[in-house]
Amino acid sequence: MKIVQGDEQPMIGGRTVRAGIIDKQYLLEGEDHSLGNFSFVLAYQDAGSFYSPRHRHNFDQWRYQLEGECSFDKNGIMKPGTLGYFPEGAYYGPQTSDQANAVAVIQFGGPSGGGYASHDRLFKALDEMQAFGHVEKGIFYRNEGVPGKKAMDSFQAVWEYLNGRPLVYPKPQYADPILMNLADYRWMPVDGAPGVEEKSLGVFTDCKIRAGAYKVEPGAAFTATGRGVFLVLSGAGTLEGGPFRKHTAIALADGEHATFHATETAEILLMGLPEVARIRVPLPHDVDAIALEDLAEA
Amino acid sequence: MKIVQGDEQPINDARNVRTGDLKKQYILTGEEGSLGNFVFGLYYQTGDFYSPRHKHNFCQWRYQISGDCSFDKNGKMTPGILGFFPEGAHYGPQTSDEPNVVALIQFGGPSGSGYMSQNQVYKAFDGLKEFGHVDKGVFYRNEGVPGKKAVDSFQATWELANGRPMVYPKAQYADPLLMDTNNYRWMPLDGVPGVEEKSFGTFTDCKMRSASYKLDPGAKLTATGRGIYFVLSGKGTLEGGPFRTYTAILLEAGESATFTASETSEIMLFGLTDVSRIRTPLPHDIDTAEAEEELAEA
Numbered sequence: 390m391k392i393v394q395g396d397e398q399p400m401i402g403g404r405t406v407r408a409g410i411i412d413k414q415y416l417l418e419g420e421d422h423s424l425g426n427f428s429f430v431l432a433y434q435d436a437g438s439f440y441s442p443r444h445r446h447n448f449d450q451w452r453y454q455l456e457g458e459c460s461f462d463k464n465g466i467m468k469p470g471t472l473g474y475f476p477e478g479a480y481y482g483p484q485t486s487d488q489a490n491a492v493a494v495i496q497f498g499g500p501s502g503g504g505y506a507s508h509d510r511l512f513k514a515l516d517e518m519q520a521f522g523h524v525e526k527g528i529f530y531r532n533e534g535v536p537g538k539k540a541m542d543s544f545q546a547v548w549e550y551l552n553g554r555p556l557v558y559p560k561p562q563y564a565d566p567i568l569m570n571l572a573d574y575r576w577m578p579v580d581g582a583p584g585v586e587e588k589s590l591g592v593f594t595d596c597k598i599r600a601g602a603y604k605v606e607p608g609a610a611f612t613a614t615g616r617g618v619f620l621v622l623s624g625a626g627t628l629e630g631g632p633f634r635k636h637t638a639i640a641l642a643d644g645e646h647a648t649f650h651a652t653e654t655a656e657i658l659l660m661g662l663p664e665v666a667r668i669r670v671p672l673p674h675d676v677d678a679i680a681l682e683d684l685a686e687a
Numbered sequence: 688m689k690i691v692q693g694d695e696q697p698i699n700d701a702r703n704v705r706t707g708d709l710k711k712q713y714i715l716t717g718e719e720g721s722l723g724n725f726v727f728g729l730y731y732q733t734g735d736f737y738s739p740r741h742k743h744n745f746c747q748w749r750y751q752i753s754g755d756c757s758f759d760k761n762g763k764m765t766p767g768i769l770g771f772f773p774e775g776a777h778y779g780p781q782t783s784d785e786p787n788v789v790a791l792i793q794f795g796g797p798s799g800s801g802y803m804s805q806n807q808v809y810k811a812f813d814g815l816k817e818f819g820h821v822d823k824g825v826f827y828r829n830e831g832v833p834g835k836k837a838v839d840s841f842q843a844t845w846e847l848a849n850g851r852p853m854v855y856p857k858a859q860y861a862d863p864l865l866m867d868t869n870n871y872r873w874m875p876l877d878g879v880p881g882v883e884e885k886s887f888g889t890f891t892d893c894k895m896r897s898a899s900y901k902l903d904p905g906a907k908l909t910a911t912g913r914g915i916y917f918v919l920s921g922k923g924t925l926e927g928g929p930f931r932t933y934t935a936i937l938l939e940a941g942e943s944a945t946f947t948a949s950e951t952s953e954i955m956l957f958g959l960t961d962v963s964r965i966r967t968p969l970p971h972d973i974d975t976a977e978a979e980e981e982l983a984e985a
Contacts, residue, residue, distance in 0.1 A: 465861045563864055573856075589892045595874060
C-alpha cells in the first residue's frame with residue numbers, strides 16, 4: 390500500500406518522447422522490471438504544444454481528463470470528467486490539444502506481459518539515443534549511416550533500444566480506446582456501505598481491470614479493495630490514519646484494502662490495475678514472425 | 688429459465704427497414720413490456736446490406752459467426768468478433784458485400800428505455816394511422832393533430848407505444864466495443880475442473896457480463912445470472928436435455944443451470960442488464976429541451 394498527497398508532489402518540467410511541453414507531478418509508481426509495473430502522473434499540457442501521431446503501445450493506459458480538452462481524432466475528444474481506457478496494442482490518435490489541459494495518466498503493464506519501463510529507464514535510454522538520432526513530432530529519426538530503420542515511432546525506438554529486441558505489439562483485446570463520460574453513469578448504492586454510492590464503469594480485459602467512482606457522504610466509510618489506484622477527485626477526510634483531500638492517491642496491491650472516512654462529501658475514482666496472477670508471462674517463443682511483421686509496418 | 692435448440696427454429700424472410708436481403712432465425716425473446724425485454728436470433732444477410740450511421744435507444748450484442756460486416760470507422764467484424772453496441776452510441780454505416788451470419792441480441796439498456804417487441808411495434812404502427820400516415824420512413828401527422836408534423840416513423844411508433852418523447856440515452860461508452868475473442872486467453876475457472884474461461888468484460892452501470900467457457904469432456908459448468916448462454920460448439924446435457932451447437936438458454940437473475948459436456952464444448956455468455964439496476968423512467972427524467980432537440984434533429 391502506498392499513499393501520496395498529490396498536492397505535495399513537485400511539478401517537474403517537460404520531458405516527453407513526443408513533441409510539446411508537459412509538466413508532470415509524479416504521484417505513484419510500481420516496481421520497475423515487474424510485469425505489473427506502473428506510473429501514475431498528473432500531466433499538464435500547454436495550449437497547442439502537444440502532438441503525438443497515431444500510434445499504439447505495448448502497455449495499457451488510464452487517462453482521466455481533469456481540465457481542458459484533448460482530441461484523439463476519430464477516437465473522440467476527452468473533456469473534463471471523461472475516463473479513457475487505452476488498451477495495449479490498439480491504435481489511437483493523433484492526439485492534439487489546442488488548449489491548456491490537465492490529465493491524470495496511469496501507464497501500466499497489461500495482460501500480454503509486455504510490462505512497463507519506468508520513466509528513469511526510459512529517459513536514460515532516450516538521452517543515450519541522441520548519440521545516433523533525434524526525435525521530431527513523435528518520430529525517432531536515425532542519423533545518416535546508422536544501421537536500422539530510418540524513421541520509427543519514438544516510443545517504439547526507445548523500447549527496442551532499452552530491451553535489445555524488437556517490440557512485439559500485443560493483439561488488442563478491444564479494437565479502440567474506450568471513452569467513458571462519468572456524467573452519463575448513475576450513482577447507485579453500494580451494498581453494505583451506508584452513505585456510499587458507486588458509478589460502476591466497467592471491468593475490462595481477461596485480467597479483470599476495474600473502473601468505478603465512489604461518492605462518500607460525510608461520516609460514511611468506504612473500504613477500497615483490490616489492485617488499483619484510488620484517486621480523490623474532491624472532498625476530505627481520513628485515510629489509514631492520515632488525511633485525504635483532493636488528489637490524494639493510494640495504490641493497493643492484490644489482497645490489500647484501505648478505508649476512507651469522509652468528513653466532507655468525497656468523490657474517489659478507481660483506476661484498476663490487472664490482477665498480477667492473470668498477467669501472461671512472456672515466453673521466448675512469443676517473439677516470432679509477428680514482431681518482424683510489426684517492424685515491416687513501422 | 689428457457690432452453691431452445693437453435694437448429695430447430697425456422698428461418699424466415701424478414702422485413703428489413705434497411706437495404707439488402709435478410710433472413711432471421713428467432714431463438715429467444717424476453718417479456719414484452721418489461722424494461723429488460725430482448726430478442727435473440729441468428730441473422731443471415733445475403734450481401735449488399737446497408738444501413739446508414741445511426742444509434743438506438745437499446746443495447747446490442749453482435750457475435751460474428753461467418754462472413755464479414757463493416758461498420759466503417761468503428762471497424763470490421765470478422766468471425767469470432769464480439770461487439771457490444773451501447774444504447775445512444777452512433778455506429779456505422781454498416782455494410783456487407785458477402786453473405787454473413789451474426790448472432791444478435793437487442794435488449795433494454797441501462798437508461799430504462801426498454802425494448803419493444805415486434806407485436807408492440809406493429810400495434811403502435813397501426814395506431815399511428817388514426818392520426819397520420821407514413822411515407823418513406825417518415826410519419827406525417829394529419830392537419831390539426833398536435834405535435835411535430837413530420838418525424839422518423841420508428842420514433843413516432845416508440846412515442847405512441849410509450850406515451851412520452853423518445854430521448855436517446857447518453858452513451859456510457861462513446862463507441863461500440865469490438866472484441867476479437869481470439870485475442871483473449873483461456874484461463875482456469877476457480878473450483879471448476881475441466882472448465883476454462885475467456886473473460887471479455889463487464890460493461891455499463893448495469894454490469895452486463897461477457898465471457899466464453901470451454902468445457903472438456905466430462906466437465907460441468909454451472910451458469911448463473913441474467914444472460915443468454917449460447918453453445919458455439921460441442922455437445923452434452925443441459926438440465927436433463929441435450930445441448931449442441933446453437934442450443935441457447937436464458938437465465939434470469941438468481942437462476943442457474945448446469946452444462947455437462949460429453950464433447951469439448953464452447954459456450955458464449957451474452958449478459959443482459961441486471962434488472963434491479965435498470966433506471967426506472969420518471970416523469971421528471973424527460974428533459975424537455977433535450978427531447979425537443981432530439982425531435983428537431985430527427
